[in-house]
Amino acid sequence: MLVIKAGGSSITRAGQKPVFDRRAAARLAAAIALLDEPLILTHGTGSYGKPPAVRYGYLDGRIRRGAAPVTEIKASLRELHGLFVAELLAAGVKAVSCPGCEVFALKRGRLVLSATRRLSSLLARGCVPVVNSDLFPCGGGFRVVSSDAIAAELAAAFKPRLAVFFTAAQGLTGPGGKVIGELNAAGLKLFRKICRPSPGDVSGGMAGKAAELARLNALGVDSFIADGRRPGELLKFLSGGRACGTLVRAE
Numbered sequence: 001m002l003v004i005k006a007g008g009s010s011i012t013r014a015g016q017k018p019v020f021d022r023r024a025a026a027r028l029a030a031a032i033a034l035l036d037e038p039l040i041l042t043h044g045t046g047s048y049g050k051p052p053a054v055r056y057g058y059l060d061g062r063i064r065r066g067a068a069p070v071t072e073i074k075a076s077l078r079e080l081h082g083l084f085v086a087e088l089l090a091a092g093v094k095a096v097s098c099p100g101c102e103v104f105a106l107k108r109g110r111l112v113l114s115a116t117r118r119l120s121s122l123l124a125r126g127c128v129p130v131v132n133s134d135l136f137p138c139g140g141g142f143r144v145v146s147s148d149a150i151a152a153e154l155a156a157a158f159k160p161r162l163a164v165f166f167t168a169a170q171g172l173t174g175p176g177g178k179v180i181g182e183l184n185a186a187g188l189k190l191f192r193k194i195c196r197p198s199p200g201d202v203s204g205g206m207a208g209k210a211a212e213l214a215r216l217n218a219l220g221v222d223s224f225i226a227d228g229r230r231p232g233e234l235l236k237f238l239s240g241g242r243a244c245g246t247l248v249r250a251e
C-alpha cells in the first residue's frame, strides 16, 4: 500500500491568484492510474491556500474569529479538490473525495483520524480515497492543517510500504543544490539542521515537510520525495530502476 501526497506546488501554478494546473494534474493522475496497489491520496493547496494566509495574516496557521473570510477560502480549497478529483477520475483512478474535515478532527490541537473505517472500506472496494488539506475548526476560530501532516497521519494509521511526497523540487537538495539520493535517520536530522524554514509559507515549506518526514522515519515508514511534474520517476523507483528523487529510509 502507498500513501501519496500531491503537493499543491505540483497541481497549481504559483502566484497570487488560484490557478489549477490542469496539464500537470492530468500527468500526475495518468501516472497514479498505472499504480497497481491500494493507495490513499492527499493533496496540498499551492496558490489556492498560500496567498490568503499572507493576505489575512495567518502565516502561523491560526485564524482568530473574524480575522479572515474562512467560508470563502474553504470554498476555494474545495474547488481545487474537486478539480483534482475530476482529473483523477478522467485518468481512470477510482478516486473518492474524502474532505479532510470529514475524516480528521483537531482534538486539543492534535490531528486525529476519525474515519479509519470509512477509508478502510473504500480501500477494500478498490477505491482511492482523496483527502484535502483544509482550515479546521479549532478553539473559537480555525487552524490550517497541512497535507504533509495529513499524509503523515494517514501513514501512521495505515503503515504503507512507502509514503510519497510529490513536490516542486526533484527531491531533497543539499547545500550545493544537488538532489540527495538517499537519507537515513541521521542524514535526515542533518538535513533538517540546514533546511531553512520558509517564513512566507503557512505550512512551513520544505522544513515543515522534513518535520513530517522525521515523524514517518521514526514510525518505520520509508518516504520518497520526487518532482510532481515528473511523476514517471515514482514508477521507475517502484520498479527498481534508477529514479530521480530522495528516498528517506527507515531503519
Ligand SMILES: Nc1ncnc2c1ncn2[C@@H]1O[C@H](COP(=O)(O)OP(=O)(O)OP(=O)(O)O)[C@@H](O)[C@H]1O
Residues within 6 Å of the ligand: 006, 007, 008, 009, 010, 043, 044, 045, 046, 047, 147, 166, 167, 168, 169, 171, 172, 173, 174, 195, 196, 201, 203, 204, 205, 206, 209
Ligand atoms: N533543501 C531543499 N530541497 C528541496 N526543496 C527545497 C529545499 N529547501 C527549500 N525547498 C523548496 O521547497 C519547495 C517545496 O515546498 P512547498 O511547500 O512549496 O511545496 P509542496 O509542499 O509540494 O506544496 P503545498 O505546500 O502547496 O502542498 C520547493 O519549491 C523548493 O524550492
Ligand SMILES: [Mg+2]
Residues within 6 Å of the ligand: 007, 044, 148, 203, 204, 205, 206, 209
Ligand atoms: Mg508545502
